[in-house]
Amino acid sequence: MAQFALVIDLNTCVGCHACATNCKEWNTQAAFGPLSDFDPYGREPQGVWYNRIMTYEMGEFPNTQVFHLPKSCLHCQDSPCVPVCPTGASYKREQDGIVLVNYDDCIGCKLCSWSCPYGCREFDEADKVMKKCTLCIDRIYDESLPPEHRKPACVLTCPAKARFFGDIEDPNSEVYNVIKERNGFVLFSDAGTNPGNHYLPRTETKVHVDEHLLKHDNPLFLEVLRRHHVGG
Numbered sequence: 001m002a003q004f005a006l007v008i009d010l011n012t013c014v015g016c017h018a019c020a021t022n023c024k025e026w027n028t029q030a031a032f033g034p035l036s037d038f039d040p041y042g043r044e045p046q047g048v049w050y051n052r053i054m055t056y057e058m059g060e061f062p063n064t065q066v067f068h069l070p071k072s073c074l075h076c077q078d079s080p081c082v083p084v085c086p087t088g089a090s091y092k093r094e095q096d097g098i099v100l101v102n103y104d105d106c107i108g109c110k111l112c113s114w115s116c117p118y119g120c121r122e123f124d125e126a127d128k129v130m131k132k133c134t135l136c137i138d139r140i141y142d143e144s145l146p147p148e149h150r151k152p153a154c155v156l157t158c159p160a161k162a163r164f165f166g167d168i169e170d171p172n173s174e175v176y177n178v179i180k181e182r183n184g185f186v187l188f189s190d191a192g193t194n195p196g197n198h199y200l201p202r203t204e205t206k207v208h209v210d211e212h213l214l215k216h217d218n219p220l221f222l223e224v225l226r227r228h229h230v231g232g
């Protein structure tokens with residue numbers, strides 16, 4: 001069975017939020033929209049976002065690392081959000097593995113959001129229904145678009161080319177091969193959800209600090225770096 005999914009390279013994602021912004025842009029005007037916002041310019045702005053970027057810092061200064069984790073619905077192959085839905089509004093398509101919500105049948109009970117271990121469901125307060133990433137189903141099958149544009153909005157816009165889209169079950173696909181060659185992994189592999197979306201791991205990098213940068217008369221000299229590198 002085909003399983004369409006995203007693959008995200010954590011090594012090249014720079015956390016620019018272009019994917020989240022273009023996702024919002026596309027899904028606010030497209031067939032599965034609109035996505036509502038509340039108090040957008042006020043004190044507590046809130047809104048429906050299918051794709052959110054989490055940014056984490058690890059380690060202790062100056063030896064810190066920052067990494068960015070874009071996260072949208074992972075289109076799990078054993079999706080717990082589907083069987084808990086009392087009306088059948090949440091469903092997984094057999095032909096491509098995309099998990100969708102039928103808004104006409106959703107009663108907004110939020111059982112699906114409680115069952116999703118990834119926090120990927122978004123309740124739309126305006127429409128009182130649950131929404132989430134559709135894998136841009138309204139783009140990828142749209143034959144009025146040029147073939148190279150039949151991709152999710154987030155993939156098309158990523159300036160770092162950190163996002164890939166395709167059938168992870170097809171050995172001839174780019175996503176299948178990039179997962180295999182670069183040790184792609186899934187979030188919470190022990191949760192039994194078997195996510196479609198995969199991530200490519202970060203590789204260890206060492207930042208080389210030139211000696212001249214550590215000289216006292218260098219305007220870029222930082223006291224904390226000097227302490228760290230010369231043991232002062």
Ligand code: SF4
Nearest residue numbers: 013014016017019158
């Ligand atoms: S657009 Fe690309 S680089 Fe920017 S946050 Fe999204 S995945 Fe990362």
Ligand code: SF4
Nearest residue numbers: 073074076079081116
């Ligand atoms: S990530 Fe959450 S909402 Fe998406 S298919 Fe998996 S359990 Fe369902």
Ligand code: SF4
Nearest residue numbers: 023133135136152154
């Ligand atoms: S696939 Fe489409 S709906 Fe899903 S995060 Fe990307 S742009 Fe948003």
